[in-house]
Amino acid sequence: MAVSNNIIATINFIALICSIPIIFTGIWLASKPDNQCIRSLPWPIIFLGVLFLLLALTGFIGAHWNNQGLLSFYLFCNAALIVTGIILLILAFIVTHPSGAYSVPGREYDEYRYMGYSEWLREHITDPENWRSIKACLASSSICSKMVRDSYTAPQFFNARISSLQSGCCKPPTVCGYQYVNPITWINPTNPIGDVDCIIWNNDPNQLCYNCDSCKAGVLGNLRKEWKEANVILIVAIVALIFLYLIAFNAYKNSQAGPKK
Template structure:
C-alpha cells in the first residue's frame, strides 16, 4: 500500500475516533432537561458527528483496502463538507461583522444599538418568537448575579469593562 494511502487511512481513523465524542456530546445534550440555550444545537451536533463518522469510515476503508469507488465517494463528501463549512464561515462573518457598538464618554463599556447590527440578525432578534427563547436563555444564566457581586456601586459599574452579553442582559 502506498504511503499516501497509509497516511489517509491513519488520518481517517483518527477522525473516526474523534467523531465518537462528538456524537456522545450531542446525545448528552439531547438527554438534558429542556434548555432554551442548547435547544437548537443538540441534534445538529449529533448529525455532524454522524457525518464525520460516515465520511471518515468511508475514507479509512477506501484507503486501507484501496477501493477506488469509496475513495471517490470520500473525496466528493469531503469537498461538500468543506464547501458547507466555508459557506457557514462566510455567513457568520457577514452576520456578525457590524456589532452595533459605539463609545460613550466617561464609561468603560460600549453601548449597543440594534440598528447597528446586520439586517438578518436584527430581524432574527426582533422576531417575538425568537426573542422569547433568547430572553429565557439569558434568564437561565448567572450573568446578572455575577454583575451585582462584582460591582458594588453605580460608579464602579459605569467605569468597568463588561461584555456585550452582560450589557444586553441588564
C-alpha cells in the same frame, strides 16, 4: 496501491482524532453561561465535527479494506463539505460584520445599538417568537443577579468589563441618565429623555431591560462574538479538509493507475 491506501488511512486516522476537539468546542460553547439562552450557535459546530468524524472514518475504512467505491464516495463527500464550508464561512462573515457596539464616555464597557446589526441577525434571532423564549431564559438566569453579588461601587461598576448581555439587558442605557444604586437598581432621572428603552427600564429583577432593544442588541453582540470565534474553527476545518482531499485524491489516483510496467 498498498502504499497509497496506507497514506489515505493514516491521514484520515489523524483527521478522526482532530474531529473530537471540534465536537467538544461546540459542547463547550453550549455550556458557557452567556450562551445558555441561545442554542443556535453550538449545534452547527457540533454538526460540523460529527460530519468531519464520519468523513474521516469513511476514508479510513475505505483505505484500510481497499474499497474503491467507498474511497470514491469519500472524495466526493470531502469536496462537497469543502464547498459547503466555504459558503457557510462567507455567509457568516457577511452576517456578523456589522457591529452595534459603541463606546460611552466614562464607561469601560461598551453599549449596544440594535439597528447596528445585520438585518438577517435581527430577523432570525430576535423575531417575536424567538425573543419570548430568550427573554424568559434571561430573566430566569443568573446573568444579571451575579453582578449584584460582586458588590460594585459606582466607579467600580463603570470601570468593569461586563458582557454584552449584562450591558444591554441588566441596566438602562447610559443616555437615559439613571442614577446608579447597584448594577440592577437605578433611580429614575428627574427629566427622562424620550428614548423608548429609558421608559421600558424597570427595577423589577424579572423585568429590568429584557424588553429593551438594547437587550436584543446585547444578545446579538454576544452571538456575533461567539460566531467570530467559531469562524476560526471553521477556517481551520476547511484548510484541514482541503489538505486531506489533495493528499487523498493524489493517493487514490495513483492507486487507480496501478503499478508501472
